[in-house]
Amino acid sequence: MVSKEFEEYFWSQGIRLEYTMQKTPKLNGMVERINRTVMERARCMLVHAKFPKTFWAEVLMTTIYEVNMSLTDPLDGDIP
Numbered sequence: 001m002v003s004k005e006f007e008e009y010f011w012s013q014g015i016r017l018e019y020t021m022q023k024t025p026k027l028n029g030m031v032e033r034i035n036r037t038v039m040e041r042a043r044c045m046l047v048h049a050k051f052p053k054t055f056w057a058e059v060l061m062t063t064i065y066e067v068n069m070s071l072t073d074p075l076d077g078d079i080p
Helices: 004-013 030-046 051-069
Strands: none
Touching: 004 051
């Protein structure tokens, strides 16, 4: 749970809060899809660049940076 002030801030910024049970990531489909996408992209980068597996951490951080910096198109006011 979050404080009332934090909820009000989200509300004022147009951010919708969705709660899930703790320690049950499989119930959150969006997060699971994002995690899978990040892992698949990292594997592709590692194989394509012909890096050894010892570069896994660097490739994963680069993938996350790329995902965070990618543009997204809003869908009816929501973010995909």
